[in-house]
Amino acid sequence: MIATVIKSTGSWYTVQTREGKKIECRMKGKFRMEGIRNTNPVAVGDQVEIEMDSGEETGSIIRIEPRKNYIIRRSINLSKQTQILAANIDRAFLVVTLSSPRTSLGFIDRFLLTAEAYGIPVDIVFNKSDMYSDEELKTVKELTLLYEKLGYSCILVSALHSGKEIEAIRERMSGKVNLFAGHSGVGKSTLINALDPGLKLRTGELSEAHDKGMHTTTFAEMFELSTGGYIVDTPGIKELGLVHMERQELSHYFPEMRNLLNQCRFNNCKHVNEPNCAVILAVKNGEIALSRYTCYLGIISGEELEKNYDD
Ligand SMILES: Nc1nc2c(ncn2[C@@H]2O[C@H](COP(=O)(O)OP(=O)(O)OP(=O)(O)O)[C@@H](O)[C@H]2O)c(=O)[nH]1
Ligand SMILES: [Mg+2]
Ligand SMILES: [Zn+2]
Missing domain, CATH: 2.40.50.140 (Nucleic acid-binding proteins)
Structure with missing residues (x-):
């Protein structure tokens, strides 16, 4: 069976x-x-x-059965162990907040990279819009421009206020297996309750001292939506260690670099300091966002890639 x-x-x-x-x-x-x-x-x-x-x-x-895809991460405390968040996903919703708690761009980019490696489309959900200052709303606009240009839909919502944005997410989930991921406390479970009030998932306050979530959801669980489709709520992730990625293929998972790769002078160009590198040129003239390139450099020069294998 x-x-x-x-x-x-x-x-x-x-x-x-x-x-x-x-x-x-x-x-x-x-x-x-x-x-x-x-x-x-x-x-x-x-x-x-x-x-x-x-x-x-x-x-x-x-x-x-063989998996179509999966989102995997390295455990933080047991660095050699990996954990599969969920398998056979059609779409991932990365839930982020600018504050309470803060999601860094490095985290967003690492998640996109992981999903890109398995061809999983990602929507970025900026939650807690009711709490943002004008300055923060401006940042959301800039990030929306940046990420939509790369092919990731961005949605600004408040899980506490039902509206057309919640409706839009519900429509995108129909008929699919959808993963909800992000830091603890960004409102994944609250958002899922807003999408389907019948589910009544447990949600938790943020810690007063650190303004971070308290890991209210402890196990990943899949629910059937009354409006069609499935949703997987996951426990908050702190960091996302990259797994199964070779140095050479890294740039292929940055959509803005992918099309430039055959224009570099060297075909094994790492896009770090090589002469006549199309990627570096695109960063210089603003076609590639500095934040994205910084993330790329951080990964390619760090130890993240090597540490992934169990030796
Ligand atoms: N102001 C505001 N608070 C929100 C919003 N969404 C969620 N919250 C609050 O944020 C806190 C954390 O929400 P949860 O839904 O438990 O967060 P989570 O992402 O599921 O967290 P984990 O299960 O720990 O990973 C709760 O106190 C929610 O009421 C929102 O849009 N606006
Ligand atoms: Mg939760
Ligand atoms: Zn190059």
């Missing part, structure tokens, strides 16, 4: 069959992704084959 994993709590997985029946399952045998150690070999969104335990209401997962 084939089913979809809709919740994973570590040792138990909730799967939903094609008929809509929910079954609690455990994993049978060992699953390992090639070459890397995973904290969760089965993730929300996975299609799995299950077997019912004899005489029980519970089942066992005996096989995972």
Whole structure:
């Protein structure tokens, strides 16, 4: 019997069959992704084959179908371990806030990069619009211009006020499996409740001392929307270590660099300090945003790329 994993709590997985029946399952045998150690070999969104335990209401997962894609990150405290946030996603909504808590551009760019590597389209949702100063609203406008030019739709919303923006997100989710990701406290669960009030997900206050979320959502979980489509709520991510990415392919995942790559003098150009580099030229004349190029340089010159493999 084939089913979809809709919740994973570590040792138990909730799967939903094609008929809509929910079954609690455990994993049978060992699953390992090639070459890397995973904290969760089965993730929300996975299609799995299950077997019912004899005489029980519970089942066992005996096989995972190949994944169409997934969003993976390196665990922060266990740097060699990786965690799959969700698998088989049609669209990701990256929920960000300029303050309370602040989302950095580096985080946004790393998330876009990860999604780009698997061809997952991303919408950027600027949440908490009701709290922004004029200065912050101006920043949202500038960022919207920057990211929409690169092909990422941007939406400014307040999860506390229903309106046409919420309606627009709902329409984009219809018929698809949608991932909601972002830092803790940006309002992912609140936003999902606004999109489908029937879900009544738990939401949490920010910590007064640090103005950060308190990790209210602890497990990824998939919900069926009454208006059509599926939504995966995920726990807040602090950092997003890159996984499975080679130095040479990095620039291919920056849409604004992709078309310039064959114009560099050297075909193995890293776009750092090489002469006649089309990317550096585009940064100089403003066609590539400095913030994006800075992020690129940070990744290519740092250790993020090497550390990813389990040796
Ligand atoms: N002012 C304002 N507050 C919001 C908005 N959206 C969410 N909040 C508040 O922000 C806090 C955190 O919201 P959650 O929905 O729990 O955040 P989350 O992203 O799910 O956080 P984790 O589950 O910890 O990852 C709550 O106190 C919400 O009421 C918004 O648009 N405006
Ligand atoms: Mg939450
Ligand atoms: Zn170059």
